[in-house]
Amino acid sequence: MKRIAVVEDEPLMREELALMLRKAGYEAMEIREFDHAAEQLEEISPDLVVLDLNLPGVSGFRICREIKGRSSFPVLVLTSRDQMKDELHALELGADEYLTKPCRRERLLARVSNVLKRYEGRANLLEGPGFLLDRQTYTLYIDNRSTVLPKNQGKLLETFLSRSDKTVTKDELCTALWGTTEFIDENALQVNLTRLKKTMTRLGMAHKITPVRGVGYRLEKEAESEPGSGEIPGQENSFGNEEDL
Amino acid sequence: MKRIAVVEDEPLMREELALMLRKAGYEAMEIREFDHAAEQLEEISPDLVVLDLNLPGVSGFRICREIKGRSSFPVLVLTSRDQMKDELHALELGADEYLTKPCRRERLLARVSNVLKRYEGRANLLEGPGFLLDRQTYTLYIDNRSTVLPKNQGKLLETFLSRSDKTVTKDELCTALWGTTEFIDENALQVNLTRLKKTMTRLGMAHKITPVRGVGYRLEKEAESEPGSGEIPGQENSFGNEEDL
DNA sequence: ACAAAACCTTTCATCAGCTGTAAGTGTTTT
DNA sequence: AAAACACTTACAGCTGATGAAAGGTTTTGT
Numbered sequence: 001m002k003r004i005a006v007v008e009d010e011p012l013m014r015e016e017l018a019l020m021l022r023k024a025g026y027e028a029m030e031i032r033e034f035d036h037a038a039e040q041l042e043e044i045s046p047d048l049v050v051l052d053l054n055l056p057g058v059s060g061f062r063i064c065r066e067i068k069g070r071s072s073f074p075v076l077v078l079t080s081r082d083q084m085k086d087e088l089h090a091l092e093l094g095a096d097e098y099l100t101k102p103c104r105r106e107r108l109l110a111r112v113s114n115v116l117k118r119y120e121g122r123a124n125l126l127e128g129p130g131f132l133l134d135r136q137t138y139t140l141y142i143d144n145r146s147t148v149l150p151k152n153q154g155k156l157l158e159t160f161l162s163r164s165d166k167t168v169t170k171d172e173l174c175t176a177l178w179g180t181t182e183f184i185d186e187n188a189l190q191v192n193l194t195r196l197k198k199t200m201t202r203l204g205m206a207h208k209i210t211p212v213r214g215v216g217y218r219l220e221k222e223a224e225s226e227p228g229s230g231e232i233p234g235q236e237n238s239f240g241n242e243e244d245l
Numbered sequence: 246m247k248r249i250a251v252v253e254d255e256p257l258m259r260e261e262l263a264l265m266l267r268k269a270g271y272e273a274m275e276i277r278e279f280d281h282a283a284e285q286l287e288e289i290s291p292d293l294v295v296l297d298l299n300l301p302g303v304s305g306f307r308i309c310r311e312i313k314g315r316s317s318f319p320v321l322v323l324t325s326r327d328q329m330k331d332e333l334h335a336l337e338l339g340a341d342e343y344l345t346k347p348c349r350r351e352r353l354l355a356r357v358s359n360v361l362k363r364y365e366g367r368a369n370l371l372e373g374p375g376f377l378l379d380r381q382t383y384t385l386y387i388d389n390r391s392t393v394l395p396k397n398q399g400k401l402l403e404t405f406l407s408r409s410d411k412t413v414t415k416d417e418l419c420t421a422l423w424g425t426t427e428f429i430d431e432n433a434l435q436v437n438l439t440r441l442k443k444t445m446t447r448l449g450m451a452h453k454i455t456p457v458r459g460v461g462y463r464l465e466k467e468a469e470s471e472p473g474s475g476e477i478p479g480q481e482n483s484f485g486n487e488e489d490l
Numbered sequence: 491a492c493a494a495a496a497c498c499t500t501t502c503a504t505c506a507g508c509t510g511t512a513a514g515t516g517t518t519t520t
Numbered sequence: 521a522a523a524a525c526a527c528t529t530a531c532a533g534c535t536g537a538t539g540a541a542a543g544g545t546t547t548t549g550t
Binding site for chain 1: 329332333336337341349351352355356358359363365366368369370377379381382384386387389390391392393
């Protein structure tokens, strides 16, 4: 049974939502504590989050961003804020659906089922700069092609992604590969890294695994050349106000 | 650059849409012939379809269903029909987004970008009863887990899925596996089928690859037992009128 | 009921591709 | 220039997928 978390401060509304979802055959969990909502949600790891934007103390936008920043499940924003600005901002932050209250039962349930359907199989996909990686099989999705990485290369890439943009020590990489940091063969790591880099180049990824001397490595988000080439269409909906309201 | 097909009969509207999309950095293609729209679209295989519901002669619903029936790309329905009934019906049929005209530029572009983002990597996913299969890597997604099938098992399953629910001859299966129908080793096919069945059982799929004596095999959508167990929550939005309007 | 045809299963040798070792070449820092 | 670190290539061992072979089970027709 699919599990849905409801993040909503108004008790009546929350109860009604939860009841409606339960009647439709979902397991509904109510979140009442909003200060560390994102962490709580990560603990619970539901299949979907229904999120209100007007919460006491915290901004719903912030929660949405935090959810989407970490490894992610779908977010359906349900709010009384009907400003276009809010809708666009929420979508920018990665919300999967935006509905305004009041919302009819049927519409909400239809959207919920719709989003869940689209997320089938996505549960374990890690997001990288321009590609996706399946945590379990190490299947790599880039552009419209996919490849299965050898286990070791997959583990390495996974490690880089989960420490996004930070430096990863050799010890960490060795632990990821062999489960132990003792008797590490620096060379073996080296070889595996080389192989990963080679496949990344072959697949045309803007890779950049750069060494950090004496420490380890890091995966750069972008090659530091050609800042002029505008990529990713439809991203011009940039907002001056990137901060929460 | 992402390619978007616009299916809309009203010339002014169509032009405006196409222009808007092009300005946003997409490649827009205008569909003017609606009788075989689904086939045309399959030929083109765009990254997204913007679909009007009120078309002369054909029902937009039908087109939507036809698109989603075959191997699929995302569909954004943009229509002046603001009846809840229509919206639910479209979503039922697998539409990924439903917007009503008039619709502000920003909203449309935001939704377009949103849908496209969610479809990253999905391009080559074949849909089966309760699971997804990646055509290129033979990665199999079921529940929230994924496995990479051995090449042969993948090819077999792929063949079954692309002839959904119809009988597949042994010759077809052999061709899929070895590219030739001559000098077929019936036994080798047999062994590979057994292996596929075994993995499917291991993964808990409601498999049912049944032999059709003297011809070949077929993949049943459902095990023919227990018709009472209601599955798939949120699907109770069933409509009496399954036919097009 | 019987035999033939069709279908299924298990076992085994072969082969491809992933992996770590080893040995040697670059590159940066002191 | 020497030392420390980083990279590359070649090769042999291992794992897991594959097809051949041989034998078992189910279905069908008489």
